[in-house]
Amino acid sequence: MTNKEPLLHLEDLKLYFRTSKGAVCAVDGVSFDLGYQEAVVVLGESGCGKTSLAKAILRLLPRNVDTYSGRVILEGKDVMPLSDEEFRQGVRWVRMSMVPQAAMNSLNPVLKVGDQVAEPMIVHSRMKKDEALAQAVKMFQNVGVPIDFLGRYAFELSGGMRQRVAIAMSLVTLPRLIILDEPTSALDVLTQANIMNVLKRIKKELEVSYILITHDIATSSELANRVVVMYAGLVVEDSDAMRFFSKPLHPYSQMLMASVPRLRGDKEPEFITGQPPSLYNLPPGCRFADRCPLRFSACDQDPKLVDIEGRRVSCWKYV
Amino acid sequence: MNAIKRTIRDIFQYPSAAVGATIILLLIILAVIIVIAFPYQKAINLWRAGEEVWYKSPKTAQPKWVNWFRARDLPETLFLSTLDGSATKTIKPVTEDLTQVIMSFPFNYNYDYFPQELSVFFKANFNTKKPLVTLTWVSPNGEMQIANFSIRASESYRVSQDEKLTRKLSGLPPQQALFVDLNSAVLSPVKGPYELRIVGNLFEKGDTLDAEMVMYGQVSGWAGTDHLRRDLLIGLMWGLPVALSFGLIAALGTTISTMIIAAIGVWFSGWVDELIQRITEINLVLPFLSILIMIGTFYSRSLWIILGVAIALGIFGYGIKGYRAIFMQIKESPYIEAARAYGAGSWRIIFRYLLPRIIPVLVPSLVTAIPAYVFLEAGLAVLGLGDPVIPTWGKIINDANNNGALYQGQYYWILEPSVLLMLTGLAFALVGFALDRVFNPRLRGV
Numbered sequence: 001m002t003n004k005e006p007l008l009h010l011e012d013l014k015l016y017f018r019t020s021k022g023a024v025c026a027v028d029g030v031s032f033d034l035g036y037q038e039a040v041v042v043l044g045e046s047g048c049g050k051t052s053l054a055k056a057i058l059r060l061l062p063r064n065v066d067t068y069s070g071r072v073i074l075e076g077k078d079v080m081p082l083s084d085e086e087f088r089q090g091v092r093w094v095r096m097s098m099v100p101q102a103a104m105n106s107l108n109p110v111l112k113v114g115d116q117v118a119e120p121m122i123v124h125s126r127m128k129k130d131e132a133l134a135q136a137v138k139m140f141q142n143v144g145v146p147i148d149f150l151g152r153y154a155f156e157l158s159g160g161m162r163q164r165v166a167i168a169m170s171l172v173t174l175p176r177l178i179i180l181d182e183p184t185s186a187l188d189v190l191t192q193a194n195i196m197n198v199l200k201r202i203k204k205e206l207e208v209s210y211i212l213i214t215h216d217i218a219t220s221s222e223l224a225n226r227v228v229v230m231y232a233g234l235v236v237e238d239s240d241a242m243r244f245f246s247k248p249l250h251p252y253s254q255m256l257m258a259s260v261p262r263l264r265g266d267k268e269p270e271f272i273t274g275q276p277p278s279l280y281n282l283p284p285g286c287r288f289a290d291r292c293p294l295r296f297s298a299c300d301q302d303p304k305l306v307d308i309e310g311r312r313v314s315c316w317k318y319v
Numbered sequence: 320m321n322a323i324k325r326t327i328r329d330i331f332q333y334p335s336a337a338v339g340a341t342i343i344l345l346l347i348i349l350a351v352i353i354v355i356a357f358p359y360q361k362a363i364n365l366w367r368a369g370e371e372v373w374y375k376s377p378k379t380a381q382p383k384w385v386n387w388f389r390a391r392d393l394p395e396t397l398f399l400s401t402l403d404g405s406a407t408k409t410i411k412p413v414t415e416d417l418t419q420v421i422m423s424f425p426f427n428y429n430y431d432y433f434p435q436e437l438s439v440f441f442k443a444n445f446n447t448k449k450p451l452v453t454l455t456w457v458s459p460n461g462e463m464q465i466a467n468f469s470i471r472a473s474e475s476y477r478v479s480q481d482e483k484l485t486r487k488l489s490g491l492p493p494q495q496a497l498f499v500d501l502n503s504a505v506l507s508p509v510k511g512p513y514e515l516r517i518v519g520n521l522f523e524k525g526d527t528l529d530a531e532m533v534m535y536g537q538v539s540g541w542a543g544t545d546h547l548r549r550d551l552l553i554g555l556m557w558g559l560p561v562a563l564s565f566g567l568i569a570a571l572g573t574t575i576s577t578m579i580i581a582a583i584g585v586w587f588s589g590w591v592d593e594l595i596q597r598i599t600e601i602n603l604v605l606p607f608l609s610i611l612i613m614i615g616t617f618y619s620r621s622l623w624i625i626l627g628v629a630i631a632l633g634i635f636g637y638g639i640k641g642y643r644a645i646f647m648q649i650k651e652s653p654y655i656e657a658a659r660a661y662g663a664g665s666w667r668i669i670f671r672y673l674l675p676r677i678i679p680v681l682v683p684s685l686v687t688a689i690p691a692y693v694f695l696e697a698g699l700a701v702l703g704l705g706d707p708v709i710p711t712w713g714k715i716i717n718d719a720n721n722n723g724a725l726y727q728g729q730y731y732w733i734l735e736p737s738v739l740l741m742l743t744g745l746a747f748a749l750v751g752f753a754l755d756r757v758f759n760p761r762l763r764g765v
Contacts, residue, residue: 060660063588093661106657110675120661169661 005076006033007176007209008057008096013070015056023066024279026052028233030070034177034226037203039210041220041241043256044230048276050213051101053230054179057211058098059087075176093120093170096177101213103166103183107154114140114150117169124173139168142206143198160191164198171206179211184219196222217260221245229253232277232287239311249313252288286316329757330750339749342742350560362557366549366710373548374475377435377535379722381731382543382551394430394536401529402442408529420519424532429510433495435535439517441474442529448522452530455518459511460500465493543731545715546722554710555735561622561711562693562743569626569692573633574685580634581642582673585650586665595639602635611695615704622696622706629695638684642677649676679758687751690744697740712736 015027026049034040042050055061057072072079079091097120100106107116117139118132127135133150140147143164154162163183170178180199184192200223202208214220220227224241229250237250248254258270274291286292289299298316305312306319330336365372375398386392401408401422411419443450449469454476456465465484466476478484478493488496498508519528542551584595614628649655650673658672699705700713701720719725719732 058660060656088662098660100653100657100660102653103657105653108654108658108672111671119658119663123662123664123667166657169657173661 007036007038007075008034008211009071009073010057011071011073013053013056013072015052015061015068016066017052017062018064018066019280022280025233025282026279027056028282030056030230030233030235032228032235032238034209034211036176037207037209038225039203039212039223040226040228041224042211042213042228042230043215043217043220043253045215045256045272045276047279048230049233049279050215050230051181052233054098054181054211054213057179058092058096059084060092060098089124093173093175094124095175096179097170097173097175098179099163099166099170099181099183101181102186103163103181106166107162107169109154111153112151113145113154113157113165116154117165117172120169120173135172136168139172140165142171142202143168159187160194163187163191163195167195167198167202171202171208174206175208177209177211179213181213182215183212184214184216192216192219193222199223217256229256232282233279234287234314235305235312236288236315237311237313238305239313243311249308249311249318250288250315251292251294251317286314326757330753333753333756335749336753339746339753342746343750346559346563346743346746349556350563353556354560357553357556359557362553362710363708365553366557367708370548373544373550374438374440375533376539376544376548376550377537378544378548379546379724379727379729379732380435380535380537380539380544381729382541382735383538384541385731386538391431393432393538394428394434394534396536396539397426397434397534398531399424399426400531402531406530406532416522416524418521418524418526420517420521420528422517422519422528422530424515424517424530426513426534427511428498428508428513431507432537433498433508435494435537436533437478437494437497437515438533438535439476439515440531440533441470441476442531443470443472443474443519443521443527445472445521445526446523450522450526450528451520452528453518455516456497457514457516458497459509459513460502465497542735543729545718545732551715551732551735554715555712555739557710558712558715558736558739561709562696562740563689565622565626565696566689566691566693566743566747569629569633569695570685570688572630573636574638574681574688576630576634577636577638578642578674578677578681579669581639582646582669582677584639585643585646586669586673595635596643599635599639602632603637605632607632608698611699612702612704615699615702620704620707622709622711625696625699625704625706629692642680645677645680646673649673683751683755683758686747686754690747693740693743697736712740 011031013027013030016023016025028049030053032040042053044050056068061068070080074091074095079087082091107113111119114133114136117136118129121127121132121135122129137147137150140150145161145164145168149157149161154165157165167183183199184195187195196219199210203210210223212220212223221241227237227239227241227244228235229237229252231252237244237248237253239249244253245257248257255270255272259272261269272291277287277290284300284302286299286303289295292299294317296316303314303316304319305314308318330340375396377396381393383395399406406422406424409421411421413419439454441452449471451469452467453464454466456463465478466481478497481493484493485491489501499506500509515532517530521528540550540552542555544550580595584592610632611625611628615625618624655668655672658668663672696711697713697716700711701717703717705711705714705717713736715736716733719729724732
C-alpha cells in the first residue's frame with residue numbers, strides 16, 4: 001500500500017488570511033504524506049482549518065491571503081513554484097481535483113448536469129463537446145447516476161444524485177488525487193452509505209487517492225486508510241486508521257472519539273468543554289492546552305510532532 | 320425549448336399579457352409586411368416627393384372613415400383626365416393650322432359641403448405659339464365662362480387663386496361660388512350634374528393638348544393627408560418598422576452591454592470595478608435628453624446617429640448598479656467557486672455562469688425598455704429633432720404641430736400617430752409586467 005515515493009507530500013504548508021484584526025493562521029504549517037490509492041481522513045471540528053487546507057493544496061485562494069508558503073510535492077514534483085496559469089493548466093483538476101463543500105450547490109443551475117460534468121474536460125483538454133459528453137457518460141456510470149439524467153438541470157435532482165454528479169465532475173479528467181470536502185454532510189444516512197460505497201469502488205477501479213475532509217468520524221471510518229487530526233490549523237495526530245480508531249493518542253483525538261455516540265454501552269457521548277482558540281495572535285504553547293484535561297507545565301511550550309511506532313502525535317505527554 | 324414553451328404558457332395565464340402579446344405580434348407581422356410590400360427606398364421617395372406626385376390629393380384632408388360617423392358626407396376627391404380616358408376629348412380641325420380641342424369633364428355632385436379646391440392641370444405640346452384655352456362651367460344653374468388664357472407646356476390653374484373670377488362671383492371664394500345658386504339666399508351646394516368644358520385652340524400643326532381636372536375633397540385615403548398633400552398612411556406605416564427597430568435595437572444594445580459590463584466589473588473587481596462604477600456615476604449625472612438635443616441641433620439629426628448616442632449613453636446607466644448587486648451575490652455562490660476550481664477561465668465564468676443567471680431579470684426590463692426608446696425617439700422628433708428623411712410617428716406629430724393642426728381642428732393628424740405610439744407602448748408594457756411576474760417569483764400570485 002505504501003509506495004516508496006508518496007503521491008502527495010506536504011511540507012510546512014501555511015495559509016494565513018489577512019483581516020482587519022491581524023493575520024488568521026488557518027493552516028499553520030501542515031505536513032503529511034499521502035500514498036497512491038490511499039485515503040486519508042482529515043478530522044477536526046468546525047473552524048480548525050480543514051477546508052482551508054484543501055484550498056491551500058489546490059491553491060484556490062481568496063483575495064485576502066497574507067501568507068501562502070510551504071511545499072506541495074505531487075508525484076515527485078514541487079508544484080508551489082508554478083505560476084497560477086501553469087497550475088491551472090497542469091495541476092488543478094488535471095492531476096488533483098476536488099468535490100467542494102456543499103457540493104449540492106456547486107452545480108451551475110443554468111447548465112444541464114451532463115454539460116456541467118463535461119465542462120472541466122472542455123476547459124482543460126480543449127475537447128470537442130460530444131467527446132467530453134461521452135467521457136461524462138462514463139463518469140455517470142462510474143458514480144451510478146442514470147444516463148438519462150444527463151439532460152436534467154441540477155435542481156431536478158435529489159441531494160444524493162447531485163452529490164454523485166459533483167463527484168463525477170471531479171473524476172472526469174481522471175486525476176490521481178481527489179479532495180472531498182465534507183462529501184456526505186447534509187445527506188441522509190442511507191445516501192451517505194451509498195456515496196461511501198461509490199467512493200470505495202471508484203478508489204479501487206480508477207486507482208485514485210482521497211483526502212477526505214469531514215467531522216463525521218463514523219462515516220469516514222468506512223473509507224480511511226489514514227487519519228490526520230487537525231486542531232487550530234495544526235496537525236495534532238497522524239496515524240493509520242486501524243490503530244487510530246481503536247486507540248487514539250492525542251487527548252483531543254481521544255475526546256473526539258469519545259464524542260461519537262455508540263449503540264451499545266452505558267457511556268454517554270462526551271463533549272469537549274470550551275471553544276477552539278481564535279486563530280489570531282496565537283500565544284505560544286499547546287493550542288489545545290486550555291481545554292485539555294491532562295494539562296501540565298510543559299504544555300506552555302510549543303509541542304513537537306513525535307514519532308511513536310509510525311504514528312505521529314503532537315503532545316508533551318509522549319515526549 | 321420546453322422552458323420557453325412553459326414560459327409562454329405562464330405568460331398567457333395573464334389575460335393582459337395575452338392581449339399585449341397579440342398586439343405585439345400583429346405589429347411585428349404588419350411591420351414585416353410593410354417592409355416587404357413597400358421597400359424602404361420606394362416609401363422614402365414617395366414621402367419625399369413633392370407636388371408632382373401628390374397633386375391628385377387634397378391638403379390636410381381628413382381620413383375617409385370620418386364619413387361613417389357623419390350624418391352628411393364630406394366630399395371625396397374627384398379626378399378626371401383626358402390622358403386615362405376618364406374625360407372625353409374631341410379634336411376638330413378648323414383650318415390647316417388651327418385645331419380646336421374640346422374636352423369635357425362631366426360629374427355628379429351629391430355632397431352637402433363644398434370641395435376644398437378645383438384645379439386644372441394642362442399638358443401642352445407646341446412649337447412657338449402658345450395654345451389658348453377657354454374654361455366653361457356648366458352647373459344645374461346654367462352655363463358660365465370662368466377663364467380664358469394662354470398656357471405654357473405645363474400649366475396649372477386653381478380657381479381659388481383666380482381673382483378675376485372671384486370678383487365676378489361677387490366676392491365669394493370661387494370653389495364654393497361655383498356650386499351655389501347665386502340667386503338664392505342659401506349658401507349650400509346645389510346637387511346635380513356638373514361639367515367643366517375646356518375648349519383649346521392650337522395654332523400650329525401637330526400641337527397637342529391634354530388636361531386633368533382635380534376637384535379636391537375634404538376627405539382622402541384611410542389616414543388623411545398632410546400639408547404637403549402626402550397620404551399620411553405611408554408615414555404612419557413606415558413609422559411602425561422604424562419605431563420597432565429603433566426600440567428593439569436601443570433596448571437590446573443598452574441592456575445587454577450594461578449586463579456584460581456589470582458582470583465584468585464584478586468578476587474582475589479591483590480597479591476595473593472602480594472604473595466602471597465611477598464612469599457610471601458620472602454618466603448618471605449627465606443630462607441624457609439635453610445631450611441628445613445638443614447632438615440633434617449641432618451635429619446630426621440622423622435616426623441612426625441618435626440611436627447610437629442613445630445606446631452609448633444608456634450603456635453606463637442605472638442598470639449597472641442593479642445588475643452589479645445581483646452579480647455580487649451570484650459571484651459568491653459555491654458553483655462559481657467550483658467552476659474556478661476546475662479551471663474555467665474568467666470569460667468562461669462571466670459568459671457561461673454569471674450572465675445566464677440574470678436573464679430572468681433581464682427579459683422583463685428589456686421588454687419594458689423597448690417602448691421607452693420608442694417614446695424617446697418620438698419625443699425628440701416632436702421637439703423638431705427627428706430624422707429629416709425617414710418618416711416616423713414623432714415626425715408626423717411635429718409636422719402637425721408646426722402646421723397648427725390642433726388650431727384648425729385637424730385632430731386626426733395628431734391622434735393617428737399618438738394612438739399608434741400609445742398602442743405600441745401599452746402592448747410592451749402589458750407583456751413586460753406579466754414577464755416580470757413570471758420571472759420574479761416574489762410577484763407571483765399578486
